[in-house]
Amino acid sequence: MNEGAGSQDPAEKLLLLLGGKWLAAAVSAAASLGLADALSGTPMTLERLAEEIRCDPEALRRLMRVLVGEAIVSLDTNRQYVLTEMGEQLRTEELGPLARFVGSPFSWDPWSSLAEAVRTGEASFTKHHGLPLFEYLDQHDDEAALYQSAIEAFSRREARALAKAFDFSSVRRIADVGGGRGTLLLEVLSKWPHLKGVLLERPTAAAQAEIAFAKAGLADRCEVRVGDFFVDVPQDVDVCVLMHIIHSWDDPTAIGLLRRCSESVGPDGAVLVVEGLVVPDARRDLTNLLDLEMLVLCGPGHERRKPAIRRLLSAAGLRLESTAALTNGVRMMVARPRRN
DSSP: OOOOTTTOOOHHHHHHHTTTHHHHHHHHHHHHHTTTHTTTOBOOOHHHHHHHOOHHHHHHHHHHHHHHHHTTTEOOTTSEEEOHHHHHHTTTTTHHHHHHHHSHHHHHHGGGGGGHHHHSOOHHHHHHHOOOHHHHHHOOHHHHHHHHHHHHHHHHHHHHHHHHHOOOOTTTTTEEETTTTHHHHHHHHHTTTTTTEEEEEEEHHHHHHHHHHTTTTGGEEEEEEEOOOTTTSSSSSSSEEEOOOOSOOOOOHHHHHHHHHHHHHHHTEEEEEEEOOOOOSSSHHHHHHHHHHHHHHHOOOBOOOOOHHHHHHHTTEEEEEEEEEEETTTEEEEEEEEEE
16 A cells, blocks of 8 residues: 555545555454464465465465565565564564454444444444444453454553653552553553552453463552442552543543542642553644544543543642643643642
């Protein structure tokens, strides 16, 4: 798809955009097949790679042509496929789980009803699967595990950046509300050895987080709770983190959650809100695309501009103290309870 990307022909440009469906499917298929894990540090011929990942060689050749064209892999002088720097990001320990999620039927199929979601403002995920996203995940363990793996891959770099960006030196206890399998707490507690943490999640993710904490030697410093964060926000903490949580909900729901977090940290605590911010102009931006994902998955859930986040915080009795960039387009917003 790279060839002709700079063309001024409007039809060519539109065709390239429409081809994005095929490209996303190709990248997701590569991740699902374990292609990047197989090639990492080990160049292979087509025949050897096909054997390694158990694929039909000729069908794999067709996929590899696309991946070469997108600089995900390259061909060396010995006609072996070599993983590029971008291709390395498709490994399981990087963005591979996110790529698999994007192409999975339970994630992919609702996008076919995007037009209907735009007409109605209602999540097409619910239409396709008969349940809202989080209720569906509660009843489908395999899809829940895939979803949590994708969220973990998406947020891992942000978690590392947050552990460096916020000064936890005077913090005793941190709560990660809706923290998945513990990615954020693993990073923060590893960097700040005096800290203790508490993770609040749904049953499947909570069980996996307990395993992750034990494996990292952090089980004695991190409590895992199963609960509903609209009811059970942990108390007696100095910092509450909401990482990509607010964007899943409409304004009244988000305000209610922020208010509970404000109450849990007390007058001297902090609520850290991590979200992508919609830019004011209409340039191509990952957060704008994620905003459509929220429409498909969650209906009223959406990405917001900074003034809208500020209004939510104010309505919840919080004041925005500072912001810091974590990754491209994603910011950490530090809010503290407003003193009357």
